[in-house]
Amino acid sequence: MSSLALWLSGPALQAVLLVRAAQGKFLNRYKFFYSYVVWVLLQQIVSLWIYKFRPASYALAYWSGEAVSVLAGCGLVWEAYKIALARYPGASRVARNVLLFVFIFAVTRILVHASNTPNWIPGKTTLETELDLRVAQAAMLIVLVALFAYYAIPLGRNLKGIVYGYAFFLTSALVNLGLRDFLGARFQSIWHYAPAASYLLVLFYWCWALWSYAPIPQPSLEPRLEADYETLLAKTRGKLSSARARLLRDTRP
Amino acid sequence: VTTASWLFLGSVAFLVTSTLLLVGVSHVASRLRAADSDLFPHNHDAMALEAGAGIFNSDDWDIVTRETSREFARKFRYERTVLALDWLRLVRAEVRRLVREHRHAARVHTGIRTVDEAKLAFEFLSFELSTAILWCLVVVRGPIRAARLLGQSLDSARELRRIAEGVMPNRGSSLSGIVKTNS
Numbered sequence: 001m002s003s004l005a006l007w008l009s010g011p012a013l014q015a016v017l018l019v020r021a022a023q024g025k026f027l028n029r030y031k032f033f034y035s036y037v038v039w040v041l042l043q044q045i046v047s048l049w050i051y052k053f054r055p056a057s058y059a060l061a062y063w064s065g066e067a068v069s070v071l072a073g074c075g076l077v078w079e080a081y082k083i084a085l086a087r088y089p090g091a092s093r094v095a096r097n098v099l100l101f102v103f104i105f106a107v108t109r110i111l112v113h114a115s116n117t118p119n120w121i122p123g124k125t126t127l128e129t130e131l132d133l134r135v136a137q138a139a140m141l142i143v144l145v146a147l148f149a150y151y152a153i154p155l156g157r158n159l160k161g162i163v164y165g166y167a168f169f170l171t172s173a174l175v176n177l178g179l180r181d182f183l184g185a186r187f188q189s190i191w192h193y194a195p196a197a198s199y200l201l202v203l204f205y206w207c208w209a210l211w212s213y214a215p216i217p218q219p220s221l222e223p224r225l226e227a228d229y230e231t232l233l234a235k236t237r238g239k240l241s242s243a244r245a246r247l248l249r250d251t252r253p
Numbered sequence: 254v255t256t257a258s259w260l261f262l263g264s265v266a267f268l269v270t271s272t273l274l275l276v277g278v279s280h281v282a283s284r285l286r287a288a289d290s291d292l293f294p295h296n297h298d299a300m301a302l303e304a305g306a307g308i309f310n311s312d313d314w315d316i317v318t319r320e321t322s323r324e325f326a327r328k329f330r331y332e333r334t335v336l337a338l339d340w341l342r343l344v345r346a347e348v349r350r351l352v353r354e355h356r357h358a359a360r361v362h363t364g365i366r367t368v369d370e371a372k373l374a375f376e377f378l379s380f381e382l383s384t385a386i387l388w389c390l391v392v393v394r395g396p397i398r399a400a401r402l403l404g405q406s407l408d409s410a411r412e413l414r415r416i417a418e419g420v421m422p423n424r425g426s427s428l429s430g431i432v433k434t435n436s
Contacts, residue, residue, distance in 0.1 A: 088360040089362075089365075090361050091360035091361075150374070151357075151359075152360075229362045229366065232358055233369055236351060236373065241376075243351075244380055247383075247387075250306045252306075
C-alpha cells in the first residue's frame with residue numbers, strides 16, 4: 001500500500017509542477033527542466049505498466065530509462081549554467097573552462113575504468129555504470145554551484161530550486177547506488193523505497209520553488225570599473241600580497 | 254573486519270575528533286568575545302592600523318610575567334587575546350571585501366583568464382587558511398605564544414629551505430616563496 005502511494009505521489013506532484021508552469025506561462029523559460037520532468041513522469045507511468053503487465057522486461061526498461069534520465073539531467077545542469085550566467089560573461093567563461101576540464105576528466109576516468117573490463121563495457125554492471133555517470137554529473141554540479149557562490153551569482157527562487165533540488169536528488173541517488181553496490185542484496189528491501197522517497201522530497205521542494213515565476217534578481221553591487229582585466233587582477237593581487245606580508249610582519253614576537 | 258570497515262571507523266573517529274576540537278575552540282572564542290567585541294572602529298582601514306605589531310610584541314608581556322602576579326598576568330593575557338582576535342577579524346574582513354569586489358568586477362569582464370582566477374582563489378584560500386590557523390592559535394595559546402610558535406615554524410621553514418637549496422640549488426619552490434616573503 002505504502003509502495004503504491006509512493007509510486008502515485010511522484011507522478012501527481014510532477015503533474016502539479018507542469019500545470020503550474022503552464023498556468024504561469026513559464027514552461028518555455030526552463031525548457032530542459034520541464035522536459036526532464038515530463039520524461040521522468042512518462043518513465044514512471046510506463047515503468048508501472050511494465051511492472052504490472054510485463055514484469056520480465058522491467059529491469060531492462062528501468063535501466064534504459066535511467067540512462068536517458070542521466071542525459072536529461074545533464075541538460076538540466078547545462079540550462080542552469082546558461083540562464084544563471086547569461087549576464088556575467090566573465091564568470092561564464094571561467095565556468096565553461098572548468099566544466100570542460102571536469103567533463104574531460106570524468107570521461108577519461110570512465111574510459112580508463114571501462115578499458116580494464118574484458119568486454120569494453122563501461123562498468124561491470126549497469127548499476128556501476130550509472131554510479132560512474134552520476135559521479136561525473138555530481139562533480140559538474142558541485143563545480144557549477146561553487147562558481148555561483150564564488151562569483152555571488154544571484155539565482156532567484158526558480159533557478160535556485162532547480163539547482164539545489166537536483167543536487168539533493170543526485171546526492172541521494174549517489175548514496176543509494178553506492179550502498180546498493182557496496183551492500184548488495186542486503187540493501188534490496190530499502191532499495192525499493194529509498195530512491196522514490198528521496199525523489200518525492202525533491203518534488204515537494206520543486207513545487208514550492210516553481211509555484212510561480214520568479215525572475216533572477218539584478219546584481220546589487222556596482223562592479224569596480226577597471227579598463228582591463230590585467231589592471232584589475234594586478235591591483236587585487238598586489239593588495240592581497242601586501243596584506244599577507246603585513247600580517248606576517250606584525251605577528252613577529 | 255575488512256579494510257573498508259577500518260576506513261569507515263577511522264573517518265568517523267576523525268570527524269568526531271575534529272568536531273569536538275572545533276566546538277571547543279569556538280566555545281573559548283565566544284567566551285572571549287562575550288565581554289568585548291568590535292574594539293576597533295568598523296570604518297577603520299585594517300591595513301593602516303599600527304595595533305597589530307604592538308599586540309603580538311612580547312616586550313610588555315615579558316615585563317608583566319616577570320614583575321606582576323599570576324592573576325594580573327592572566328587578565329593581561331585575556332585582554333591581549335580579545336584585542337588580537339578583533340584585529341584579526343578586521344584584517345580578514347578587509348581582505349574578504351577586497352576579493353569580493355574583485356569577483357564582482359571580474360564576473361562581467363570578457364577578458365577574464367581562468368588560470369589567473371584560479372591562482373587568485375588559491376592565494377585567497379591560503380590567506381584564509383593561515384589566518385584561521387593563527388586565530389585558533391591565538392584562542393588556545395594567546396597572542397604572544399601564538400606569535401612565538403609562528404616564528405619558530407617560519408624559522409623551521411627557513412631551515413628546510415636552506416637544506417632544500419643545498420640539495421637542489423637551482424630549483425624554486427612554494428616553500429621558498431613563503432619564507433622569502435617573511436625575510
